[in-house]
Amino acid sequence: MQSKPKVRFWGSEAANGLLMISPTAIYAILLLAAPLAMIFAYSFMTDGYLKIIPEFQLCNYFGECHSYKDVNGARSVAQTYRGVWSDPLALTLLWRSLVISLVVTATTVLLAFPVAYFVSFYVAPSKKSLWLFLITIPFWTSYLIRVFLWKVILGTGGVINSGLLEIGLISEPITWLLYNANSVVITLAHAYAPFAILPIFVSLEKIDRSFLEAGRDLGESPFMTFWRVTLPLAMPGVVSAVLIVFIPTIGDYVTPNLVGGPEGKMVANLIELNYKKLDNYTLGSALAISSMAIVMAVSLLFLFLNRRFLKGNKR
C-alpha cells in the first residue's frame, strides 16, 4: 500500500467535488436561498410607501396592519389592511387553491397511471422512448397558448359549445364549463400530465418482472397480483408524481387568471396583486410564505402516510 504524500483538504475528493459544484451552488445560494430567506424576513416587517420599514411584527399574518407613508418627514398611516390569516378573502383563496390542487393532483395521477402502465408493460422496449417523447411534447409547447386554447375550447361561444350546437345535441350553450373551478382543474390536469406519467413510468420500469410471474404462479388473479405486487412497488413513483404535481399547481398564476373567472381565482393571483398593483411587499411575502407552509405541511403529511412504501428505497 503506498501512502498518500499529503492528506489535506485541498486536492481531496471532497474538495474537488465542492469546487466543481461551487459555481452552480453559489448561484443557487445567492439567487434562490437568499431571496427565499429575504421574503421570509419581509413577511415580518412593516410596509412603507415604496420601501420596507424594518420593524418586526406579526400583523402580516394575524390581525390588522398599517401601511405607512412619509409626509413632511413624519410617518403617517396610508392604509390599513388585514393579515393573511385574519383576512376572509385571503383565507378563501388559500383554501380554494388547496382544494383545486388536491383535485388536480388526484385526477392527474389517476388518469396518468394507466398510461405509464401501458408504456412500461405493453410497449416494446425499442418504442418506449418514442411514446414518452409523444407524451412530453405538449408539455414543452407554449404554456400560455395552451391555457388560452382551453378558454377557446370551453367557452360559451367556444369549440365544444359551437360543435354541440351545430350537431343539435344541445339547444343552449353550456355555461358551467368556463370561468370557474372546473375549467381550472381541466386545464391544470392537462398541463401537468407528463409530470405525473414520467415518475410512475420510471418506478414501473424498475419492477422485476419475475415478481409478477411469481405472483401468478402462486395462484393470484391478475388483479390481485397488480394490487399486492405491482402497485406497492410502484408507490415511490406515485408519491413523487403526487408531490411534483401538487406543489407547483397550488401556486399557478396563468390558469386561474385566464380560465378561472372570479370563482376560480387562486392565491397566486392575490400574490401578484399585492406585488404589482398594491405594492405591498410585506403582505405579498406573507401570502407566499403561508401558501408554501400549507404545501409543505400537506406534503409532509402525505409522505408520512406513505412511509411504508418508501422504506428501503433510501440510499
Added chain:
Amino acid sequence: MKGGWFRGYTIAYLIFLYAPIVLLPIFAFNNSTTVAFPLNGFTTLWFGKLWEDPALHRALSNSLIIGISAAVISTALGVFASRASTRYAFPFKGGLMGLIMLPLVLPDIILAVALLTVLLGIGTPLSLMTVILGHVLVCTPFSIAILSASFQSLDHSLEEAAYDLGETPISAFRLVILPLVLPGIISSLLITFTISLDEFIMAFFLAGNENTLPVYIFGQFRFPQNVPVILALGTILVCLSIALLATAEYFRRRGIAKTGGKDTGGFL
C-alpha cells in the same frame, strides 16, 4: 393485440393531450375573428399581420437574447453540477443538490417574487438581464436532469486511461469527457432555450418595461379581435418548439448510445 384496453385508453389520453395543439393551426388559418365552429374558409391573413407589429418584433428579439443567454449559462452551470454529483462524494452534497433542483417543484411565482424582492432591495433596475438571472434559475435543474444521464453512463476507466497516458485533468476533460457528453450538452442547450422562450411568470415580474414573447402574448389576450393573430403566432411557436425538442431528443439518444448507457427514456 397486447394490452388492448390500455392501448385504447392511452390513445384517448393522447388525444386529450394534443387537443389544444391540434386546434391551434385549424383556427389560425380560419377566416373569422371568432374562434368557433363551423369554420369559415382558409386564410393566411393572420400570419401576414404578424409582420406588421413592431412591438411583437421587439418582444421576439428580447426573447431570443434571453433564451440564448439563459441556455448557455444554465447549461454551463448544469455541467458543473452534474459532473460534481456523478463523479465526486463531498459534504453537503444532498443539501446543495436539493437546493439547486428546488426550482423544479417550487411554484414559479414564489421564485419570481423572491427574486424581485432581492433585486429591488439591492437597487438593481429591472431589465432583460434580470429576466436572464431568473430563467437560469428555472432552466438549470432541467439541464442537470439531462446532463446527469450523460455523465452517469460515462465509463470512469476512460478518464483514468487518459490520466495514465499523461493528460492533465483539464485536458482529459476536453479530449475524453467533453466529446462523449457533447450530445447531452447540445440537448440541454436546446431544451433550456425552449423553456426560456416559453417562460412567462419570471419575465412578467422581472422584465420591467421590456416585453418578452410570452408577456406580449399575455397582453394581447385582453383584445378579442387580436386572438386569431395570436393563434397564428402560437402555431409558429409550437412548430418551432417541436423541431427544437425533436432535435434535442435525437442528440440525447445519441449521447446515451455513445457512452454505452441504457436509454431509460424521457427528459425528466
